[in-house]
Amino acid sequence: MDSTKAGTGAGFPTDGALERARRTRTYLEISAQAETLGWTWRSLRDREPVRNRQWPVFVGCGSSYYLATYAARLATRSLRCPALALPASILWLAPETLEPWVERLGTPLIVGISRSGETSEVIHALEIARRRGFRTVAVTCNPAGSIREVASELVGLPHVREESVVMTHSFSNMALALAWLAATWSPGAGIAEELGDLAAEAERWVAEGELKAAAWAAQRPRHFVFLGAGPLFPIAQEAALKVKETSQLPAEAYPPLEVRHGPQAVVSDGSLVVLLDGALPEEEAVLADQQRLGARTERLPSPAGRIAPWWAAHAALPALQFLALFRAVLEGRDPDRPSHLTQAVRLGEDGEALELRQAGSDARDSEEGPGHAAR
Numbered sequence: 001m002d003s004t005k006a007g008t009g010a011g012f013p014t015d016g017a018l019e020r021a022r023r024t025r026t027y028l029e030i031s032a033q034a035e036t037l038g039w040t041w042r043s044l045r046d047r048e049p050v051r052n053r054q055w056p057v058f059v060g061c062g063s064s065y066y067l068a069t070y071a072a073r074l075a076t077r078s079l080r081c082p083a084l085a086l087p088a089s090i091l092w093l094a095p096e097t098l099e100p101w102v103e104r105l106g107t108p109l110i111v112g113i114s115r116s117g118e119t120s121e122v123i124h125a126l127e128i129a130r131r132r133g134f135r136t137v138a139v140t141c142n143p144a145g146s147i148r149e150v151a152s153e154l155v156g157l158p159h160v161r162e163e164s165v166v167m168t169h170s171f172s173n174m175a176l177a178l179a180w181l182a183a184t185w186s187p188g189a190g191i192a193e194e195l196g197d198l199a200a201e202a203e204r205w206v207a208e209g210e211l212k213a214a215a216w217a218a219q220r221p222r223h224f225v226f227l228g229a230g231p232l233f234p235i236a237q238e239a240a241l242k243v244k245e246t247s248q249l250p251a252e253a254y255p256p257l258e259v260r261h262g263p264q265a266v267v268s269d270g271s272l273v274v275l276l277d278g279a280l281p282e283e284e285a286v287l288a289d290q291q292r293l294g295a296r297t298e299r300l301p302s303p304a305g306r307i308a309p310w311w312a313a314h315a316a317l318p319a320l321q322f323l324a325l326f327r328a329v330l331e332g333r334d335p336d337r338p339s340h341l342t343q344a345v346r347l348g349e350d351g352e353a354l355e356l357r358q359a360g361s362d363a364r365d366s367e368e369g370p371g372h373a374a375r
């Protein structure tokens with residue numbers, strides 16, 4: 001471990017856990033966003049914009065559904081453009097959900113988001129949309145995937161390859177691509193120029209994020225609460241999902257002031273409460289209340305002088321992703337092999353998840369189920 005890295009182990013046990021974490025694929029892929037965000041920005045800047053005059057509906061699953069929500073809130077809040085986010089399964093199984101919106105807002109543009117480009121629910125949702133006569137756009141890290149057959153247009157990020165099961169730098173890069181989409185649909189908003197500067201900051205956020213996350217994880221929280229408002233709420237949800245997927249510890253997400261309306265009933269001295277941005281005094285006051293309940297609290301503010309939510313989101317993502325990784329390793333988990341999860345959820349004719357069915361039979365054959373660190 002080089003000397004500059006030594007400091008990032010503040011409070012970490014000296015049993016080699018930090019070194020184990022740094023040997024995981026997940027660690028390498030979280031760190032990769034220091035470079036890949038710049039590549040993504042340059043590929044977007046130099047490509048034809050996705051022409052659009054319709055109101056957008058964003059669909060995805062899991063982390064990609066949180067990206068859909070981020071994109072819809074970004075469009076609505078920052079660009080005054082009405083937008084909707086749905087789990088892809090809803091558009092697939094209950095397409096009538098859209099009708100009242102279509103009657104009021106007219107024909108939508110359907111944006112399918114999928115790292116793998118193979119998630120069955122997203123493919124089915126885009127098929128349904130095309131049968132309804134809607135134009136479809138895919139945002140994916142695998143433009144050669146099945147999703148290309150159901151998309152009129154692709155925003156592909158083939159340089160963002162990810163082998164780990166849980167999404168990390170793919171999430172950050174697709175979030176940048178979605179902000180770019182919103183920027184091209186509202187050129188007057190001045191977002192596009194900011195996104196170039198944002199990508200240039202990524203290396204610093206990765207370095208700072210690792211340092212913070214190692215210190216926070218070393219306190220071994222047993223329960224996590226992530227708080228974010230507006231477009232940062234889905235980022236908080238993604239942070240909670242990362243912790244759940246990698247360490248199987250309880251983690252939840254809320255808009256900041258919502259935590260007082262019930263969820264704080266389970267806050268204790270084993271809780272870590274993290275506030276994203278939190279520029280409002282009323283949001284800071286929530287952290288003070290959680291401290292009174294015994295929780296440790298931390299804040300990930302937007303970079304100085306930057307009030308746009310996409311700055312706060314990208315500045316926070318590396319720290320949130322490293323936090324899940326380091327806490328998982330301290331829990332004795334292998335973040336590269338999360339329990340019960342697969343890189344993509346492909347469904348059989350009977351609706352059952354194919355890989356899970358296969359993983360289940362493999363697990364019955366092996367001594368240990370998935371998710372346990374190699375001995």
Ligand code: F1P
Pocket residue numbers: 061062063064113114115116117118119122165166167341342343344345
């Ligand atoms: C979506 C997803 C991931 C999750 C897991 C299973 O994949 O739900 O968010 O972490 O890997 O797949 P995709 O549609 O974005 O490829």
